[in-house]
Amino acid sequence: MASVVSILSAEDLSPLISRTYTLDLIPLSELHFQFQQSYRHHEHTKTLTPLIHHNGVTYLYVRSGEVLILLICYGGSRINVVELFTFIYKLETIMKSYFQISNVASGLNRGYILDNFDLIYELFDEVMDFGVPQLTEVGILKDVIKLEVTRPEFAEDYTGDLLKEQVLNNEVNSSVLRGATNTISWRPRGIYYPKNEIFVDLVEYNTLVIDSDLNTIIRNEVKGEIKLRCYLSGMPVLRIQLSEDILKKINTESLKLGQFVDLIRFDHDSGIHFIPPDGDSTLLSYKVLNFNKKPLVQVISYSTDVLDHKNRLMLNTKLIIRLNVKIKSNFKNIQISLPKPQLPNNNNNIDNLSFDNNFNPRFKSKYGKVLYDFSTDRIIWSIESFKDNEINKIEEISMTSQFALYDSSDESAGKVDLGMNPPPKRDTPLFKQINSGIDKERKEDTTEPSSEFSKKEIRIKFDLQNETYTGLKIQYLKLEKEFRENKGDKWGVVPQDDPKANDKKEDEAQESGYKLEYTLFPWIRYMSCSDDEFVYRLK
Known part of the structure; x- marks a missing residue:
């Protein structure tokens, strides 16, 4: 206390x-x-x-x-x-x-x-x-x-x-x-709505880390939750049924049920019985570790090559990705962030080549927009949505980029430095002392991810509507009866006489005097999203 x-x-x-x-x-x-x-x-x-x-x-x-x-x-x-x-x-x-x-x-x-x-x-x-x-x-x-x-x-x-x-x-x-002191403390009595609706969101967040060099999946996790927004009258008892074949793959230790779920009946029945709170709530959350399935957004190849284009050396890159769903038009807000390409090691004059800042990089893609972020030296490929259904017939989509190069041994070309002279270097004792302290703090700070990894990663963000990565679906959601404590209803008690009593709920309601006084309008939505870490590590 x-x-x-x-x-x-x-x-x-x-x-x-x-x-x-x-x-x-x-x-x-x-x-x-x-x-x-x-x-x-x-x-x-x-x-x-x-x-x-x-x-x-x-x-x-x-x-x-x-x-x-x-x-x-x-x-x-x-x-x-x-x-x-x-x-x-x-x-x-x-x-x-x-x-x-x-x-x-x-x-x-x-x-x-x-x-x-x-x-x-x-x-x-x-x-x-x-x-x-x-x-x-x-x-x-x-x-x-x-x-x-x-x-x-x-x-x-x-x-x-x-x-x-x-x-x-x-x-x-x-x-x-x-x-406040009754068995059902999370829902007050006397609630009334002219139209009885419940909105259900099944949302999954996918974490993926793939080492492209070793071609191995380091991490593939799925975190999911079912969110509710309830506008129902009275004290309704609802039953929701999830696809059992997918539910078996979920570790029961990671399954967290809301306070308003009947846990006793959950252990004896495949369905989930609950009395929802009014407004927003979370029915359950779960986690799947080491999920064995192709990524929703898969990087097929990423290549770089130096070519001679109109008497000028150009560094060409090509990224090919695959969307591993049947209805690809369900993807929204895809954003792929690529690092600035590195010069390939198989070029003989690699030591003398540098990026030419006098020429803007060029990009080409049939879908979305491609920009270059000078502050982070990364290529940002954004696809807000697919406007036509032709994307459903295409297996792969690609994006190409082109960067101008120059021979750094040429002094005249080497003088170009973004149109301005660099500031003079400070060499005072006080500056060295301050700068060394800053460098020491940066080395000791381990909260940020490794800079080596972050510079050589393809980071992906996306939203996938109407589908879940694990395939978990809501088979049905129905209103069973109204909970009435004064009629002898008890919360968290398993029927002992008939193990199949849940399948005869409508007949029991008529016999015991319960009456389903309104029609339930359920609205169900599925969504899969990338989590904070959805990356492909490059060589």
């Missing part, structure tokens, strides 16, 4: 707002001072961790933008660290939802906390009681706490969701208060 929840400024660690839950504390200002001293000490010695023990007190903190969310606890052996860190992240998500911070990567702003201290205190009272986490469901809290949010002038523009909330009734639904 936690004794104190505090929000501190990340810049100087000064407390912005705090809430005390127990009476066994020394003065709170002393605890904050001890945390500041311990934090700065560990930061100076480069031993900083999210959990700090000092004088019998445990400090757990998470940084979010300009603030630190801090929990102060007594008794190190009795602390459930995983539970408390989960609570911190839940609290961060709740505040982001209230402040309408749509970007997940963005953190909390100091101005939000100072301008909404009354809202923060209300949240502190609801999410924790006597140091024990209580209610952390955003949907329930928004129906209980309806204080107006003060947004700083530099905050993001109002979104459609915020404008929708501003016109809602400010009265608290009494069923919400009952739902």
Whole structure:
């Protein structure tokens, strides 16, 4: 259990707002001072961790933008660290939802906390009681706490969701208060929509690393998730069925189900039964390691050659790629980044040849646009979409580039240097000292990827609509019945009498008095995307 929840400024660690839950504390200002001293000490010695023990007190903190969310606890052996860190992240998500911070990567702003201290205190009272986490469901809290949010002038523009909330009734639904302590705490009662729709997105992210020199796949991983956006009335129980043959390839240890999934029935039934939260949620996420299948975008060949064109030496490159899907027109936003070509080693005069900056490089491709980025020395081939269906009949597409060369032994040609003279070299002792320190920091920094690899990689980004890389499909999504606790319904209980009771759900609903009072309109969309790392390493 936690004794104190505090929000501190990340810049100087000064407390912005705090809430005390127990009476066994020394003065709170002393605890904050001890945390500041311990934090700065560990930061100076480069031993900083999210959990700090000092004088019998445990400090757990998470940084979010300009603030630190801090929990102060007594008794190190009795602390459930995983539970408390989960609570911190839940609290961060709740505040982001209230402040309408749509970007997940963005953190909390100091101005939000100072301008909404009354809202923060209300949240502190609801999410924790006597140091024990209580209610952390955003949907329930928004129906209980309806204080107006003060947004700083530099905050993001109002979104459609915020404008929708501003016109809602400010009265608290009494069923919400009952739902906070019921079995189904993530969905309040009394929800009504004139048209009952649910939007399902099955999205997969592909990570691929191929060594073109050895012609081997170093890494081929798939991360997938099923996202929901629910606009359904009442308390519906839904069942979704995924393709079982593909589901068997997914490691069950990497399968993460949402809180609202009936886990007991999932172990005894191939379908997934769940009561969806209102609005956005994630049904499940999964990961497939060492997936054995051809890449969606495959580099067939990449070649360079020096040719004599109109009495001038030119370096020609050709890239051929293959899209390994039947309907290639489903590809959108393809971007292929190539390094500046290197001179081939089989040329006899290779040591005397250099790129001629007087001539712009030339590019040719039937699809998309090709540009050269001088800041990174990379070729960018972008294909926004395929406008015709002829691409479905073509196996491979290609792009060629041409760079002018000159003999560097020729002094007159060697004087050209982008139209300006280079700045004079500094040779003062102070400059050498500063420059050596910068070089040392760059060598010690190992957070960035290897420059040798990044310079010799073909990086690919893409979006593939209406298909998944693993082939996972949603066979059906249906509404089974409405959950009614007052009629004896129990969540997470397996029927013992008939193992095939799920196939007779409609008859059971009629006999027990349940009635499917509306028609469900499901909208399902598939998408495969490249992850942060989808590269082909060159020789």
